[in-house]
Amino acid sequence: MGKRENKSKYAILGILNMSPGSGYDIKKLFEEKFSYFWNESYGQIYPILRRLSAEGLTVCSVKRQTGKPDRHIYSITDRGRKVLRSWLLEPAKRQVGRHEIILKLIFGDHVTVKDQIDQIEQFKNHHIRELDEMKNIRKQLESIDHKSVKPYWLMSAKYGQYLNKAYINWADDTLTELRRLMENS
Amino acid sequence: MGKRENKSKYAILGILNMSPGSGYDIKKLFEEKFSYFWNESYGQIYPILRRLSAEGLTVCSVKRQTGKPDRHIYSITDRGRKVLRSWLLEPAKRQVGRHEIILKLIFGDHVTVKDQIDQIEQFKNHHIRELDEMKNIRKQLESIDHKSVKPYWLMSAKYGQYLNKAYINWADDTLTELRRLMENS
DNA sequence: TAGCTATATATCATTAAGATATATAGCTAA
DNA sequence: TTAGCTATATATCTTAATGATATATAGCTA
Numbered sequence: 001m002g003k004r005e006n007k008s009k010y011a012i013l014g015i016l017n018m019s020p021g022s023g024y025d026i027k028k029l030f031e032e033k034f035s036y037f038w039n040e041s042y043g044q045i046y047p048i049l050r051r052l053s054a055e056g057l058t059v060c061s062v063k064r065q066t067g068k069p070d071r072h073i074y075s076i077t078d079r080g081r082k083v084l085r086s087w088l089l090e091p092a093k094r095q096v097g098r099h100e101i102i103l104k105l106i107f108g109d110h111v112t113v114k115d116q117i118d119q120i121e122q123f124k125n126h127h128i129r130e131l132d133e134m135k136n137i138r139k140q141l142e143s144i145d146h147k148s149v150k151p152y153w154l155m156s157a158k159y160g161q162y163l164n165k166a167y168i169n170w171a172d173d174t175l176t177e178l179r180r181l182m183e184n185s
Numbered sequence: 186m187g188k189r190e191n192k193s194k195y196a197i198l199g200i201l202n203m204s205p206g207s208g209y210d211i212k213k214l215f216e217e218k219f220s221y222f223w224n225e226s227y228g229q230i231y232p233i234l235r236r237l238s239a240e241g242l243t244v245c246s247v248k249r250q251t252g253k254p255d256r257h258i259y260s261i262t263d264r265g266r267k268v269l270r271s272w273l274l275e276p277a278k279r280q281v282g283r284h285e286i287i288l289k290l291i292f293g294d295h296v297t298v299k300d301q302i303d304q305i306e307q308f309k310n311h312h313i314r315e316l317d318e319m320k321n322i323r324k325q326l327e328s329i330d331h332k333s334v335k336p337y338w339l340m341s342a343k344y345g346q347y348l349n350k351a352y353i354n355w356a357d358d359t360l361t362e363l364r365r366l367m368e369n370s
Numbered sequence: 371t372a373g374c375t376a377t378a379t380a381t382c383a384t385t386a387a388g389a390t391a392t393a394t395a396g397c398t399a400a
Numbered sequence: 401t402t403a404g405c406t407a408t409a410t411a412t413c414t415t416a417a418t419g420a421t422a423t424a425t426a427g428c429t430a
Contacts, residue, residue, distance in 0.1 A: 004384065004419060007283065014292035024409050037284035041387050046411060067394050069409040081295070088296050091307050092285040098192065098417095099222035100277040102341045107199035109333055110266075111273050122276050148294055151366060155359050156287045162358075166351035173347075174340045181336060189388060189415060209378050226418055231380060252425050254378040283386095 008044040009052070013076060013084040016058060020075035023049055036130070036160050049074050057083055105174075113182040117175060124171035131164035193229040194237070198261060198269040201243060205260035208234055221315070221345050234259050242268055290359075298367045302360060309356035316349035 015026050023045045030040045049072070052058040057080035063071040076084070101123050108116050138157040141150060200211050208230045215225045234257070237243040242265035248256040261269070286308050293301050323342040326335060 006385065007285065008386075011288060014288060017292065017295065022409075023411090034288075035281065037281070037287040039281055039283075039387085041389095042411075043388075043413080044386065065409085067408090069393075069411095071409070084292070085295055088289050088293055089300055092289050092304060094308075094311060095283055095285070096220065096222070096224055097282040098224075098280055099344070100192065100280070102222045102344055103196060103199060103219075104273050104277050105340055106337045107202065107269070108273055109337065110202065110270055115274060119277060123279075126279060151362060152291045152294065155290055155362060158358060159284070159287055159355050162351040162355040163348070166347040170344050170347040173343060177336060177340060191416065193417075207378075208380090224418085226420095227380075228382080228419075229417060250378085252377090254380095254424075256378070 006048070008040055009048055010084060010087045011038060011040060012045065012048055013052065013057065013080055013087075016074055016076040017081060017084055020073050022071045022073055024071075036134070037156065052080065056080075113178055113185070117178050117182070120171050120174050120178065124168055124175070127164045127167040127171070131161060131168065134160040134164060191233070193225055194233055195269060195272045196223060196225060197230065197233055198237070198242065198265055198272075201259055201261040202266060202269055205258055207256050207258055209256075221319070222341065237265065241265075298363055298370070302363050302367070305356050305359050305363065309353055309360070312349045312352040312356070316346060316353065319345040319349060 011030075012026060015021070015029055021029070023042065026045055026049075027040060027042060030038060049058065049060070053060050053074065056077060058074045058076055060072050060074050063073060065071060101119065104119060105116065108119075134157055138154065138161070141154050141157060144150065196215075197211060200206070200214055206214070208227065211230055211234075212225065212227060215223060234243065234245070238245050238259065241262060243259045243261055245257050245259050248258055250256060286304065289304055290301065293304075319342055323339065323346070326339050326342060329335065
């Protein structure tokens with residue numbers, strides 16, 4: 001049994017709880033501020049916004065514009081806040097995720113060790129860049145001084161740092177191993 | 186542009202390249218040996234197996250059984266191996282993944298700090314258990330002595346260890362921060 | 371004997387991701 | 401100057417992926 005939940009629904013409610021906005025605003029926010037740990041597509045956002053209003057969890061007001069399409073601005077309702085809250089209290093489910101790099105490693109007695117090394121190096125470089133971005137985000141966050149909200153954003157930036165460091169350390173470890181394999185062959 | 190790729194297709198080809206098997210075998214293998222970094226559902230496996238055979242990347246032989254449904258055993262072909270190989274050489278794409286725990290943290294100025302602490306503690310416990318499993322897997326791998334294949338499995342077990350340690354360390358860090366927040370309020 | 375597990379294939383409904391369609395305005399580089 | 405890019409804004413379509421369920425039999429166990 002165990003109903004299948006639409007996570008996007010709660011993610012969107014959460015955003016609207018921070019401040020009202022349009023589908024376009026929501027998408028932009030996910031891209032700019034959440035992209036390291038969450039994404040939403042228009043294919044989810046627009047239909048869900050309509051459904052949320054139909055369910056009374058949000059209300060929509062239309063702002064006419066000239067030249068550009070009208071802005072549909074959604075705000076969360078008290079019912080919406082209640083639904084969001086009960087989701088926040090449920091234990092967070094872990095999503096397994098697909099770690100392509102590991103699949104390729106395991107299947108890769110099929111390619112050369114040199115090819116494997118290239119793979120891992122690209123992987124490592126990606127995470128070095130991402131770690132760097134995380135450090136910048138953290139620096140920016142530490143400079144602002146918005147009580148109450150700030151600590152949570154800081155924690156999430158740290159999350160990114162911890163993870164990226166783990167990826168990089170694993171890559172280094174694996175690269176030494178692979179280089180040893182290459183020499184002994 | 187940039188075609189959308191079906192990763193499951195390559196994952197399944199990779200499994201069949203290790204040894205021929207049925208859809209059921211493939212599912213079981215993913216659950217037993219890959220579940221920490223990759224999963225496949227029947228909804229993907231069976232249609233893809235048929236498609237692979239239609240494309241000449243696998244061949245299927247039927248083994249009649251009494252009482253149980255016939256076993257459809259798929260083997261990879263040379264063309265299949267070529268397709269797999271070219272995928273293995275492409276740079277592994279990173280999937281962003283949805284880190285529910287972070288969403289809940291950021292949205293959670295809405296629940297009590299105590300609730301947040303409970304969330305993070307559950308998260309931490311989950312990863313402590315998983316780290317433990319990883320250590321066992323690694324111990325088992327180190328006891329076997331299958332040249333050539335073993336190192337890749339070991340590297341993937343280490344990957345799990347590095348990641349789980351990062352999750353646990355982040356959780357500890359975050360918990361101290363949350364407890365400080367609770368005291369100062 | 372009722373319920374659970376294992377074997378085995380198959381499909382269905384959702385959920386999610388990614389790409390594209392439509393339309394206008396403003397900016398920029400050939 | 402005009403062709404192309406970026407930004408604003410909504411909307412939809414296809415494909416991929418997940419999770420649940422259907423069907424059917426055998427063997428084990430409480």
